[in-house]
Amino acid sequence: MPANANKSGCLGILLAPFLGRKAVDASAQEELPYARRDDFLSHAEISFFHVFRNTLSSDHHLLTKVNLADLFFVRQPHINLSARGKISQKHVDFVICDTSTMNPLVAIELDDASHHKPDRQARDTFVDQVFVTAGLPLIRIPAARAYNPEQIRLQLAPHLSMDPQAESSPPSPLGTTDSTPINEEAYAEGNQADAETTPACERCGSPMVERMAKRGPNSGQTFWGCTAYPKCRHTLTR
Structure with a gap:
């Protein structure tokens, strides 16, 4: 050469x-x-998408093909080593989010004939348990060629009037909630206290870390913050 x-x-x-x-x-x-797939959505999913999209208000946003690993995180991952792998290859057909925060409110699965197979039923049972454990509603609707918008609206209405995290997560002592992004620059680095005195997060079970607010009305105050942040934003007062 x-x-x-x-x-x-x-x-x-x-x-x-x-x-x-x-x-x-x-x-x-x-x-x-x-190569790009031509069947990103099935015919039943396309039909549902167009029917239901027009029934949602501007307060809600419809997402398709959402991976479970994007919806949920693993509590105490150092103990539950294989838990993430069990959800990373699974998805749900639709997720409705609050438009202002994009927090998931309810998920939807369209069940076609394949869901009658034993292996698929085992998969569905596991997915149902994940949603129940995490406190996010999952609605199953039989797949069809056409859908009744009013019937679907009635099924989902109870879940669209509230944030499912609001009941399980108490208000933050620093004036923020789980749905409000925290300004990370406003907090000092966390200091891990003695293991015997460090509380576990009441929401996800992860260890908590001592932090101090650097700005705002609570400047100088210390609090416990979850080490799983930003996946879990739960805090406790000192």
Whole structure:
């Protein structure tokens, strides 16, 4: 190989971050075996999406194909080592969120004939248990060619008038709630206290850490913050 060609190849690799990916020889790139799916939503899911989207108010937003690992986190992950793997490969068909906070309010599964199979029933039982444990409602609706908007609205109405986390999580002593983002710059680094005196988070069971508010009306006050933050924003007063 000519020396100039070798230098050119090395120079292209070195300058690639500055000149863009085109600077790298295309022949050296691995061809990835991916293609876009044409069946992102089934016919039943498409029908439901268009029917139900028009029944929602501006206060609610409809999401499709949501992974369970995006909805839930694992309590005490150092103990429950395999728990995340059990949900990371599973999803629900639809999730309705509060538009202002995008907090999930209720999930929807469309059950077609495949849900009658034993392995799928075992999967559905596990998913149902996850939702019950985490306190997020899951509604199962039989898959169909067409849907009655009023009937669906009646099924979901009880879950759209409240945030499911509001009942289980007490108000934060620092004036924030689980649905309100915390300004991380307003807090000092947490100091882990003695294990015997460190409380466990009442919401998720994770250890808590001592923190101090740096700004606002509670500046200088110490409190317990969950170590699972930002997945869990539960706090306790000292």
